[in-house]
Amino acid sequence: MVNNNNKVATSQTTTTVYNPTVNVKNANSQCANMVAFINANGGMGKWALQLNSQALNNGALFGGINAKGSLWHGMAKCQNNNPNWRGLILWACVNGVNGTLPTNAKGGYKGACTVQQLAKLINTSIPLTTPKAVPLTLINKVHAISGSSVLSVGTATHCNQNAVGALFTGAFSYILKHTYGTSFAQLVPLAK
Numbered sequence: 715m716v717n718n719n720n721k722v723a724t725s726q727t728t729t730t731v732y733n734p735t736v737n738v739k740n741a742n743s744q745c746a747n748m749v750a751f752i753n754a755n756g757g758m759g760k761w762a763l764q765l766n767s768q769a770l771n772n773g774a775l776f777g778g779i780n781a782k783g784s785l786w787h788g789m790a791k792c793q794n795n796n797p798n799w800r801g802l803i804l805w806a807c808v809n810g811v812n813g814t815l816p817t818n819a820k821g822g823y824k825g826a827c828t829v830q831q832l833a834k835l836i837n838t839s840i841p842l843t844t845p846k847a848v849p850l851t852l853i854n855k856v857h858a859i860s861g862s863s864v865l866s867v868g869t870a871t872h873c874n875q876n877a878v879g880a881l882f883t884g885a886f887s888y889i890l891k892h893t894y895g896t897s898f899a900q901l902v903p904l905a906k
Contacts, residue, residue: 731902733766736883738895745867745879751901758854758864761901762847763807763878769845769898774884775804776840785880785893789838797833799860800886803877806856807899809837810848815855823858832859847902853878 732751736744752758769775774785788801813835818826836856854864862875880886884896 731900732761733900734882734897736895736897741883741895742888744882744897745876748879748882748901749865749867752850752865758850760904761850762904763850763853763881763899764847764902765808765841765845765881765899766897768896769881770841774893774896775808775898785885785898792833792836793838795833797829797836799829799862800875800877802829802832802836803853803856803860803862803875804881805836805838807848807853807877807881808841808845809839810846810852811835811856812837815852815859823855824861826859829860832856847904849904850878850901 732748732755734744734747752761755761765775775789777786777790785804788798789804790801791798792801792805815823815835816826816831817823850864857863857866857875857877860875864876864878866876867879875886878899881899882897884893884898888894
């Protein structure tokens, strides 16, 4: 059962999809709830992120008159050949990665490549049909290059860069009122 109230969940179990009902009053707890769900249900290796119809119709992700900056501005910079980490991570949530992500010599991803190198591996095309499900492990590798994580919550440094959390709450910050409290994604089981 999925916990959709304001309390932070310590464990959440389901066998189908994680698709919480998000609003302005409970959005502050959704990132922690998402992490609790992932940890209680087999970890990142079992799940993929898939955008919902709100993401395709709202304009917050892919622009439009009413985008008001919440998620679109980072993605727009990527489309204009001026990439930034946050925008590239969001595009990786949408389209995955084309090719193999580099790793550094110590076996990790943090600092493995520059934002310009990563931009060459990220497809910034807007999906014309239902978005594909992108494995969380792949999305997390893109996060890790910039020093963040899909499982980051509660710190100004890392939670602010958690694009999966932002997609579930509608913004990277509650200050961006236009879309905060609107979920743009769901977690679906990876195909076996």
